[in-house]
Amino acid sequence: MISYNPKEWFTFIFRFHKADTFRALFPLMAGIAVYCWVLDYLILDYFKLGEDIHLKNINTMHSMLGFVISLLLVFRTNTAYDRWWEGRKQWGALVNCSRNLALKLDTILVEKDDKLFFRKIIPYYASTLNLHLKNEKISQELFDEFDINIDHKKHKPNQVIRLLMKKVNELHKSHKITGEQLLYINPELTAFTDICGACERIKNTPIPFSYSVFLKKFIFFYVMTLPFGYVFSLGNYTIPVVIFIFYVLASLELIAEEIEDPFGHDENDLPTAKIAENIKKNIEEIL
Template identity: 70%
Template sequence: MITYNPKEWFSFIFRFHKGDTFRKLLPIMLGIAAYSFIIAYLELEYWQLSELSHVKNITVMHTLLGFVISLLLVFRTNTAYDRWWEGRKAWGALVNNSRNLAIKVAVMIKAKEDKEIFRKLIPAYSSVLNLHLKNADISHELFEDAILAADHYKHKPNQIAKTIIAKVNELYEQGKITGDQLIVLNAEIQSLTDICGICERIKNTPIPYSYSAFIKKFIFIYVMTLPFGYVFMLGYLVIPVVTIIFYVLASLELIAEEIEDPFGYDPNDLPTAKLAEMIQKNVEELIY
């Protein structure tokens, strides 16, 4: 995730980060500029269309559809941001619940060897969940004396949650914790699985294909028809104008595509790896 100072907004104008849409759209923008030049040349120089040509009236279509396309893009961006923010709230809850679980384990469990197991298992859940959401390869070795079985388990976060539950239940059967303490710890562990489900729902349920495809086609048709009408009013200035309009519209769609799945490796995705490291530090400070 890109870290920045939102108060230094003026510097953003002249700085192009690798996550900026300008770099990604630059080849297409050059193509749009060349296309606009060809249309302007044909209408002004080759065909020499007059001001009375009906082609000039195409701008009426853009005036009518401009409001529609703005509504679609606003809805698209808001929907994508809601998914990004929901993912951030889920990981915020994971941080808090991991701390709460660690605090209760530190107080309720007395044996040092039992504490040491939870000291490794609790942060391991967030680390594995981070890799799980990125579809990354997860090592089968959880730590020195515990193995994640590759063949039996495909869902690694579930396996760690099961291991934690099994250990808590073992402590109860051994009389090291009471029934009330078992209920309290189980509730905290269940919350970890609930958070995993929220993140998987965001990741595995993208924006419907028809909706996303329609917006892209709409933007393409809208921009491709702009030079035909506006060349009569702007002349060759239609080239930078159409290019800028395309940059604005396409950037909004590109930003929405990037943030609707906040668990990847894109510059604007959530810093889940850093959050997992923070959870590990907090748990190791609490359980000792």
């Protein structure tokens, strides 16, 4: 995730960041420039069409469709940001649950070995969830000290939380945790699985395919028809105008595509690895 100062206006304007949409769109912008130049030449110089032609009235269609495309893009970006923010809230809840569970166990448990187990296994859940959401391989070495074998064909976070709950149940059976204390820590234990399910829902449920494809086609055909309306009034200046309009519309779509899956490796994705590391530091301080 990119860290920045939102008050530095001039830094943003005159610096092209690696994640800037201009880099991704430059080949398309170059192609559109050639397309506009060819149309300008054919209409004004080759066929020498005059302003009395009805083709120049196509701007009326652009005016009506401009409002529609703006509504579609607003809905698209808002939906994508909601997914990004929901992912951030879920990882914030994971931080709080990990801290609360550690604080409760610190007051309940007496033996040092029991605290040491939770000191290590609670941060492991955050680390495992981070790798699970990014579809990365989870090393068996992570669990060797607990003498367990992680089955890579099964759900890894579930295996970690199962180990955690199994340990809590053993402490309850050995009367190190009372029934009331078990109910006391149960909300945090169940919250881990709820958070994992919410993150998987965001990751595995993308924007409907038909909507995404339609919006891309809408932007493409809208931009491709712009030169027919502007060429009679702007001439060769149609080229930069159409390129700028395409840059604005396509950039909004690219930004939405990048942030709708907040658990990847893009620069604007959530820093889940850093959050997991912070959870580890917090738990080690508590226990």
